[in-house]
Amino acid sequence: MTIPEHNLAKMGIDIAHVDRAGKGVLPFRRYKDLVFVSGHGPFDMEGQPLMQGTVGVDLTPEQGYEAARLAAVRMLATIKDAVGDLDNIDYFVKALCIFNSGGDFYDMPAQANGFSHIFTRAFGQRGQHARAAMGCGTHSRNVPFMVDMILKLKR
Amino acid sequence: MSVAEKRLERIGLTIYGDDGTIRSGAGNALYTIHEDLLFITGLEPRGEDGQPAFVGRLGREYTREEGYQAARLVAVNMLTVIQNALGDLDRVDYFIKVMALVNTADGFSDLPEVADGFTDVMTEVFGERGMHARTELGATNLNNNVPIICDAIIKIRD
Numbered sequence: 001m002t003i004p005e006h007n008l009a010k011m012g013i014d015i016a017h018v019d020r021a022g023k024g025v026l027p028f029r030r031y032k033d034l035v036f037v038s039g040h041g042p043f044d045m046e047g048q049p050l051m052q053g054t055v056g057v058d059l060t061p062e063q064g065y066e067a068a069r070l071a072a073v074r075m076l077a078t079i080k081d082a083v084g085d086l087d088n089i090d091y092f093v094k095a096l097c098i099f100n101s102g103g104d105f106y107d108m109p110a111q112a113n114g115f116s117h118i119f120t121r122a123f124g125q126r127g128q129h130a131r132a133a134m135g136c137g138t139h140s141r142n143v144p145f146m147v148d149m150i151l152k153l154k155r
Numbered sequence: 156m157s158v159a160e161k162r163l164e165r166i167g168l169t170i171y172g173d174d175g176t177i178r179s180g181a182g183n184a185l186y187t188i189h190e191d192l193l194f195i196t197g198l199e200p201r202g203e204d205g206q207p208a209f210v211g212r213l214g215r216e217y218t219r220e221e222g223y224q225a226a227r228l229v230a231v232n233m234l235t236v237i238q239n240a241l242g243d244l245d246r247v248d249y250f251i252k253v254m255a256l257v258n259t260a261d262g263f264s265d266l267p268e269v270a271d272g273f274t275d276v277m278t279e280v281f282g283e284r285g286m287h288a289r290t291e292l293g294a295t296n297l298n299n300n301v302p303i304i305c306d307a308i309i310k311i312r313d
Binding site for chain 1: 249250251252262263264266268275287294295
């Protein structure tokens with residue numbers, strides 16, 4: 001026990017332990033003029049999934065597009081919280097789009113546009129971004145789509 | 156002893172002395188440094204002997220709790236790499252971004268709860284500075300059939 005803690009103990013004060021278990025994930029982390037945004041899916045603000053399922057198995061590609069759009073809407077809430085004013089964004093750098101997919105679904109880029117079109121329509125050329133799209137086996141809460149993003153702030 | 160090492164000792168974890176056993180194959184760096192950024196390769200839950208300590212998938216061979224423990228071991232591997240890269244864990248300014256790849260079967264979807272094993276170790280060791288943005292996905296196959304692999308981007312102290 002350290003000397004301050006010993007002195008506090010003599011005063012009857014026991015320092016409580018701050019427990020971060022399960023709370024270590026941030027919605028975003030800033031590094032200089034870059035904002036790294038965590039993986040976002042089609043969830044509402046209470047964390048409830050708005051869509052569930054696997055694209056190509058129990059969801060159609062069109063539903064995949066809609067899941068990607070809903071993930072963009074949810075991510076915009078995080079982005080606005082991160083940057084304060086959307087005009088503070090210089091441009092979007094990179095997105096990783098991940099579909100919970102199966103069967104014969106291989107059309108990830110077209111359906112990931114459900115995410116990307118929101119940004120190009122809202123921000124114009126600054127909303128364009130490098131992107132990778134892939135299929136995976138499962139997602140948290142069985143949502144069909146997750147995406148993370150790196151964006152650049154104006155100096 | 157660094158602050159981070161003291162905290163590690165308190166939670167009963169020991170990093171490995173050498174990152175040589177973690178190295179998976181020739182030509183693949185365990186980390187690279189660009190200015191004040193440390194990029195860490197995707198790491199597996201390996202024991203000090205360098206062998207995977209967990210082999211199998213979540214939802215088949217492993218439960219959520221076992222996956223959590225595997226994720227904690229990934230964090231031990233990463234702390235070993237950081238120690239060797241920076242010489243001192245206290246040179247970590249803060250964690251920026253982590254990607255957690257979870258090897259899943261049969262629709263297992265508790266990915267955040269498994270990846271929290273990694274994240275919890277980092278917040279236990281670094282406090283707020285160990286927190287990070289994170290993306291998880293359920294992979295259909297991982298190297299050596301390990302249950303989880305994590306990579307990271309870390310800011311080094313100026």
